[in-house]
Amino acid sequence: MAKTKFCAGLSDISDSYMGCIIDGWGVLHDGEDAFDGTVDALKELNNRKKQIIVLTNEAIRAADYKAKLKKMGIGPSLYNHIVTPYEVIYQGLTTQEGDIFEDIGDRCYVIGRRGQEAFLEDTDIDFVEDIEDAQFVLILGMDYPRKTLESYEPIIRRAIQLRLKAICAAPDSQSLIGTNFLTGPSLVARRYQDSGGIVHNIGKPYPLIFKHCIELLREKDVFPSHTVMLGDTMAHDIIGAQGMGIDTCLFKSGLHAANFMHCQNPKEVDNTLKNLIQQYNNVMPLYLVDEMRWGNVLPDRKHKKRKRP
16 A cells, blocks of 8 residues: 655655646635745746646635635736636536536525525526425525524425425535634535435535536646645545545645644654544545645756766
């Protein structure tokens, strides 16, 4: 069984890939500021003509996330595409093409807080108040505390009787607004599935959002075997990418930072990583890095003089 390679930075692995799918929070930034090495690392990847996709599970359109990154100093020249669950849903419902979206219809019943569907306001989707009028269900969250999971039971039962497909935007079972945790969309989605309904999950670690990234990379002749996923979560990034045949690099700077916090030497880091791997169905990242940074200086192959025979 191959072991995870401990890397000083992205320079240790960059020559092996032409495409990079990079998670946002925990890899590029901490939610408010870009990590110190982010801009330099992205510049180095760009200098080497890598195709870069920023992939996030945030409930936001790509243009809004672009503005968010720009405020952190991560400008649009540093990456090629942004992919979010809302962007995938927006494009899918607009074109009605590909995978789950083909001929899905334009009459939608939304499960979530009022206003969450605003990202679709300039589409032809008609948001209906009565489940009897719907052609599909869009699960964006829960209108908590005004509604609980049990409040949605009659709607879920009737939707399943009508054989309506459901689209769930993101896999999170909880979402954080300020200091309050609200029940997230996957809680409703699981109830929909457990009751016998069909749910198409969009965000990481589910295949559809990774397929979207793969199609964008294929336009530049970059394929999964040429691509590495840079992520900070085993459950979303590492498991999701590995399931699509994409190599993975786990960052210690994000969700699992607390696991590695007290490690004093490589052996302790290795033991901590082994514990994480066991917790997540023995899925193992190919690489491990501390944080977003370029690392060791690579030789300038372009200008390197050949030795005379």
